Amino acid sequence: MDVKRNGIVDMCRPGSELPKDYRKIAADLVANQGWGYKHGGKHATLYPADKTKSPVIVPTTPGDHRALKNFIAAVRQRGGRC
Numbered sequence: 001m002d003v004k005r006n007g008i009v010d011m012c013r014p015g016s017e018l019p020k021d022y023r024k025i026a027a028d029l030v031a032n033q034g035w036g037y038k039h040g041g042k043h044a045t046l047y048p049a050d051k052t053k054s055p056v057i058v059p060t061t062p063g064d065h066r067a068l069k070n071f072i073a074a075v076r077q078r079g080g081r082c
Helices: 020-032 068-078
Strands: 003-005 008-012 036-040 043-047 056-060
Touching: 020 036, 020 043, 020 056, 020 068, 056 068
Parallel strands: none
Antiparallel strands: 003 008, 008 036, 036 043, 043 056
């Protein structure tokens, strides 16, 4: 179920707005590790289960070959397993 607040759509899980590799990781984080997910504007945001950690911005159009590795590193720094 999608809920729209202030132009941002809260979704239960990531959809086709993310590239496939990012979507697989984000879906696992949301479904199995207690992370939150929001999509609005140009980027999606993942919120760690540990609320003391900062959110991870998910690029919807990654720019270079290191983007996925940097995303995975950011998730791991915030306690996610990928």
